[in-house]
Amino acid sequence: MKTYIYNFxxxxxxxxxxxxxxxISNIFSLLSTGLIFFVLTLIIAGWNVSSSVTDAIKGESExxxxxxxxxTDAEIIELTxxxxxxxxxxxxxxxxxxxxxxxMESVLGGDAQVLSFFEENPFDAFLEVGIELSxxxxxxxxxxxxxxxxxxxxxxxxxxxxxxxxxxxxxVSYFAIAAVGITTLVILSHIIRQGIYHHREQIxxxxxxxxxxxxxALPFYIEGIGMTLTGGLLSLILSHFVLSxxxxxxxxxxxxxxxxxxGGVMQNLILMVIGLSLILGYLGSAFGVSSSRGKN
Amino acid sequence: xxxxxxxxxxxxxxxVAVKPFNLKVGKGELVYITGASGSGKTSLLKLLIGxxxxxxxxxxxxxxxINKGNSKSISKIRHxxxxxxQEFRLIKGKTSMDNVKLGMRFIGMKPSQIEEEAxxxxxxxxxxxxxxxxxxxxxxxxxxxxxxxRAVARKPALILxxxxxxxxxxxxxxxxxxxxxxxxxxxxxxxxxxxxxHLIEGHAHATYIHMDRGRVNIERQGKSY
Numbered sequence: 035m036k037t038y039i040y041n042f043x044x045x046x047x048x049x050x051x052x053x054x055x056x057x058i059s060n061i062f063s064l065l066s067t068g069l070i071f072f073v074l075t076l077i078i079a080g081w082n083v084s085s086s087v088t089d090a091i092k093g094e095s096e097x098x099x100x101x102x103x104x105x106t107d108a109e110i111i112e113l114t115x116x117x118x119x120x121x122x123x124x125x126x127x128x129x130x131x132x133x134x135x136x137x138m139e140s141v142l143g144g145d146a147q148v149l150s151f152f153e154e155n156p157f158d159a160f161l162e163v164g165i166e167l168s169x170x171x172x173x174x175x176x177x178x179x180x181x182x183x184x185x186x187x188x189x190x191x192x193x194x195x196x197x198x199x200x201x202x203x204x205x206v207s208y209f210a211i212a213a214v215g216i217t218t219l220v221i222l223s224h225i226i227r228q229g230i231y232h233h234r235e236q237i238x239x240x241x242x243x244x245x246x247x248x249x250x251a252l253p254f255y256i257e258g259i260g261m262t263l264t265g266g267l268l269s270l271i272l273s274h275f276v277l278s279x280x281x282x283x284x285x286x287x288x289x290x291x292x293x294x295x296x297g298g299v300m301q302n303l304i305l306m307v308i309g310l311s312l313i314l315g316y317l318g319s320a321f322g323v324s325s326s327r328g329k330n
Numbered sequence: 331x332x333x334x335x336x337x338x339x340x341x342x343x344x345x346v347a348v349k350p351f352n353l354k355v356g357k358g359e360l361v362y363i364t365g366a367s368g369s370g371k372t373s374l375l376k377l378l379i380g381x382x383x384x385x386x387x388x389x390x391x392x393x394x395x396i397n398k399g400n401s402k403s404i405s406k407i408r409h410x411x412x413x414x415x416q417e418f419r420l421i422k423g424k425t426s427m428d429n430v431k432l433g434m435r436f437i438g439m440k441p442s443q444i445e446e447e448a449x450x451x452x453x454x455x456x457x458x459x460x461x462x463x464x465x466x467x468x469x470x471x472x473x474x475x476x477x478x479x480r481a482v483a484r485k486p487a488l489i490l491x492x493x494x495x496x497x498x499x500x501x502x503x504x505x506x507x508x509x510x511x512x513x514x515x516x517x518x519x520x521x522x523x524x525x526x527x528h529l530i531e532g533h534a535h536a537t538y539i540h541m542d543r544g545r546v547n548i549e550r551q552g553k554s555y
Contacts, residue, residue, distance in 0.1 A: 040441050051423070239419040240432070242381060243484075244408025249436045 037249065048253035049260060052229045060261070063225055067218055067265030068272075071311070074214045075273035075303050081207040082299050088200040090292035092167045097188040099161040099177055110159075113182045117161060120176050122169025127162040131155050167193060211310075218262060218314045219321060225261070226254050226322025251323050258319030259312060266311035270304060331355050331392060331488060331519055332378065338386030339373055347373035350387055351546035355537065357487070360514050361521040362530050365541030371523035372416070374541065375492050378521065379413055380404035392487060409437045412481030414491040414510075414522075418473050420465045426452055426476045427461050433480045451483040452476070455509070470497060474506070482513050489513055491522035495529065503529055 038045075053060050101113055110128065118126045129137070134157035139146040149156075165173050170193075174186050230237065240250050281296050332355035339348040347370045355361055363371045376382040377389060380396050389396040392410050394403045412433075420429050430448040439447070452461055455475040465473055474494065481489055491510055495503035503526055514520045524530065530538075540547040 037436055037438070041435050044435060235419070236421050239415075239421065241405070242379060242408065242413060242415075242419070243433045243480075244405045244411070245436050246405055 038252075041249070045252050045256055049256040052233065052253055052257050053260075055232050056225075056228060059228075060225060063221055064261050064265055065268075066221060067262060068268035070214050070217055071266050071269035071307060072272045074210055074310075075269050075307060076276065077203075077207050077210040078303060078306060079273060079277055079299055081203050082302055083294060084200050084203050086294035087292055091193065095165050095167040095170070095189075095193060097163050097165060097170070097174065097177075097186055099163055099183055100158055100185040100187070101161070101182050102184045105182055109182060113180065114161060116180060117163055117177060120173055122166040122173045123163055124166065125164035127164075128159065129162050130159045131157055134159065214310070215314060218265075219318045222258050222261065222315065222318025223322035223325060226258055226319050227326050229254055229257065230322065230326040251319075254323055255316065255319040258322065259315030262311040262315035262318065263308070266307040270300075270307055273303060274300060331357055331359075333390040334387065336387030337377065337384050337389050339370075339377055339382055340385045346544045348377065348541075349544040349546065351548070353539070353546075353548060355519055355521070357519060358514060358516045359519045360511055360536040361519065361539060362536055363521065363523040363539045363541060364525065364527045364530070365523075366525055368543075369541040370544045370546075371525075371541055372492055373544075374539070374546075375490055375521075375523055378488075378490055379411060380407060409484070410487040412484050412486035412489040414474075414477050414481045414489070414494060416492040416496060418477040420473055420476055420480075422466050423464060425462045425464050426457055426468070426472075426479070429465055429476055430480045430483050433484055437484060447483045447485070448479070451479040454482075455479050471502065478509065478513075485518075487518060489518060489520045489522075491520070493523055493525070495524050495526045500529070 099117060101110065105113070114126050114128060117123060132155070135149070135155050138157060139149060142148065163173075163177075170188060170190055174188055174190075177183055177186050237250055277296060277299065281293065285293055332353060334351065334353040336350040336352065337348065338346075338350045340346050363374060365371050373382065377384060377396065378391065380391070383396065383398045391407055394400065394407050396404065396407070421432060424432070427448055430452060431444050434444045434448065449461065452458065452475075455478055457472060457475055457479065460468060460472060460476075465476055468476065478491075478494075481491070489510070494506050494510055498506055507522075507524070507529060510520055510522055530536070536550075538549040540549065
């Protein structure tokens with residue numbers, strides 16, 4: 035341990051020397067690593083955002099229950115109670131004709147004048163029913179069987195599509211992590227092998243002087259981990275700017291999309307990228323060092 | 331310090347580099363290994379530094395056996411050896427000080443001790459004005475002295491020098507042999523190979539190992555340190 039501490043500056047200096055030996059090639063490798071990590075951060079951010087959007091939408095899943103015309107207030111209350119008692123129903127809210135009209139006005143925004151072409155309010159009152167998404171089929175089936183119900187409108191297709199998109203993104207993210215991992219390992223172990231090859235005489239001399247294996251290998255590990263960490267940091271800086279721009283573009287014109295907190299997304303990215311950089315840096319260096327052993 | 335019994339080295343291509351011999355070298359001894367080129371001097375030195383393993387007999391250095399099964403201990407044995415290689419093996423791009431310090435970084439010396447010792451040995455070998463010059467810019471003779479300083483600064487129990495008089499004229503060769511012999515102390519033995527037998531003949535208190543096509547002939551003169 036003392037040898038590590040006493041030689042800390044030496045190890046750092048050696049790592050820089052090893053990096054500088056093939057400066058241009060190593061700078062390009064560093065940039066490649068940064069770009070690979072950048073692609074990864076974008077996919078992970080997309081995964082993160084889509085998962086939380088899907089979760090948020092799933093959490094607010096609603097169906098609209100239209101009842102038959104001519105029901106009295108007492109019958110509507112009775113129906114409301116019946117619906118409330120269905121397993122999986124979280125809330126029931128009566129939306130009358132006027133509120134339905136106002137909601138459509140706010141959805142249409144600038145195009146709301148189209149509603150003025152109607153002589154009368156074209157919207158019916160309905161029950162807005164908050165549900166557990168997993169129970170949607172059973173709920174819709176039960177409500178459809180109720181005598182006073184005219185029509186049940188659900189957004190099951192949209193929700194399923196969102197859910198499917200989220201699954202696909204999950205899969206893509208796993209592939210991306212695997213691809214980034216393998217690519218980084220290949221690039222890094224190649225760089226380390228190159229460094230070892232160029233320093234083979236020095237390594238040989240150190241061995242003859244009795245230097246332990248860790249003493250010889252440590253600068254190469256520092257170089258590898260340093261490169262992936264720098265690449266990771268580079269990708270985080272880039273992704274911060276890109277995410278800020280995306281949030282600015284999306285949250286203004288599309289305020290109804292429940293985007294997760296940008297700070298939280300960045301925090302997740304930082305933890306993930308730094309963790310991956312350290313792991314891949316260590317593994318890449320280890321592969322490079324072990325595959326060079328015996329050749330020099 | 332060194333004990334060899336029926337020690338033999340045969341390379342994988344069948345070349346017999348060192349034929350079986352017995353040897354005992356104690357603390358503070360001065361040993362010259364002589365012989366013509368290709369006689370097996372460097373092979374014997376390789377055995378002593380553990381870069382070749384005996385193919386026959388046994389070899390113990392500083393109490394540790396040298397064999398394939400004991401390869402882990404060899405780096406520890408090497409901590410106590412100060413090797414001076416024929417081609418010096420200095421690290422290019424580094425200064426004289428850095429080269430000397432490099433050999434001391436992993437043998438348990440403190441940074442202040444390393445700095446002090448490296449500087450003092452470099453001054454002792456006459457390189458006081460070349461401490462911070464990169465070895466790439468030093469002459470052949472200066473590089474050789476850096477290599478000697480690197481070996482000696484480690485405070486080794488055994489200094490092994492391979493052909494230190496190799497490219498030197500008579501006068502400088504004698505100086506070099508004297509310089510190396512001066513590092514012999516009661517705890518430090520010095521073993522060096524040379525083909526310049528005329529320069530070392532009659533040297534008192536030394537052991538001579540004459541090699542001829544792998545055959546070893548040992549002759550002792552005087553006492554050890």
